[in-house]
Amino acid sequence: MNSSLVTAWDAVVAHPLFLVGLTLGIYQLGLALYERTQMALLHPLIVSIVLLIGALWLLGLEYPVYRDAVFPLTMLLGPATVALAVPLYHNLRRIRQFFWPVMTTLVVGGVFVTVVTLLLAWLLGADFAMLMTLAPKSLTTPIAMMVAEQLGGVAAMAAAFVMYTAVLGALMGPWLLSVTGVTHPAARGMALGLAAHAVGTSRALEEGEEAGAFAALAMSLMGIGTALLLPVCVTLWLLL
Template identity: 55%
Template sequence: MPSALEAGTRHPLFGLLLTLGAYRLALWWQRRSGWCIAQPVLTGTLLVVAALYATGLEYDHYRQTSGPLWLLLGPATVALAVPLYLNLGRIRRRLWPLLITIGVGATANVLLVVLLASRLGAETPLLIALAPKSVTSPIAISLAEGLGGSAALAAVFVMLTGVAGALLAPLLLRMARVESPAARGVALGLNAHAVGTSQALQESREAGGFAALAMSLTGAITALLLPLGGPWLLGRLSGAG
């Protein structure tokens, strides 16, 4: 007869309950400690990894039992359009500079990480997983799978990028004396997707609106250009290597 622990981990909703519990505990720890490094996404992820390691469960089982959360990723991302709608007037007045900035930034996000990783000796599967690191998980996973890469690895890089951006971007922006809510929001949404947008919303509604715009356009540009130019770029890099 299986033990209570084994029966619990095999429950169809184990992954869902584990994830929600870990995130709730991470939120409590952030508020209690006040540490900027206690970012809930990072802390919650570490708690989930520790639980899976302690119970010996495989990632596939966790992914299967946390299915409802994966289904909500898309709607949760779309909900970030609310602050975008609330700032449409300000966005219209700066539309062309925003489009140019986000277009250049989204392209540079892919090119710089792929070229740097290639120079450091990364193989093609790793380059594919790294390329969509600055877009939201649903887009990154689809792009990585479409190009023949690892969806799980792409999701890890997306999470790390978001957490690093949310932690470091406010500090770097202060050091650069960037005080405009619009500029801060674009920087966070462009580089740290939904996690950065959440951080921008904590700063102000205006910053959140511009972050949502940057996140959305970065995802759209990457989703359009990466399948078209990605195979060519990876082919050139493989040939050069």
């Protein structure tokens, strides 16, 4: 009897619907906790990661099993990113007004983020594969994984670095912007979207639709520009 119960429990735990439900339930718990406390350290993404790791460990499940089970949720990442075009459309007139500041910020900020990351990693002794894994850390996850793999990096590690960058940016970004006197919604949104991509955009949307629109713009253009130009720059660097 006990053996049958154990077998049934193992079958339930390993079922994709159970793990999808567990993921959604934990996220809702984190969201409710964040909305109640408004503490940056209790951001739903951070809470979800911690609780999910603990839950998988207690259940004795390996990450590949969980990854395959929640693949439908992973597929929704693309449409969710595309949906950020809605605040962009609503604030299109404002974006046109700041066209040149936006482009200047993207070029300077994008180059600075990438160059400083590679320089620090190189000084700390990182090999070529690790450098190429770190290079796209400020892009949204699907683009970062694709770019890292194309450049000879490790896609899975690139996703981890993207998540770390996003969480750190969402935690520290608003505070740093306030301390340095950055108050304009467009500027705050650009900074959060550029540095912390999707999570930064989510955080910017909490400050207002205009900040969210500029964050989505920065995230999108940063992803497109880096995906197109970074492989070219790396190829030229290897040829020199």
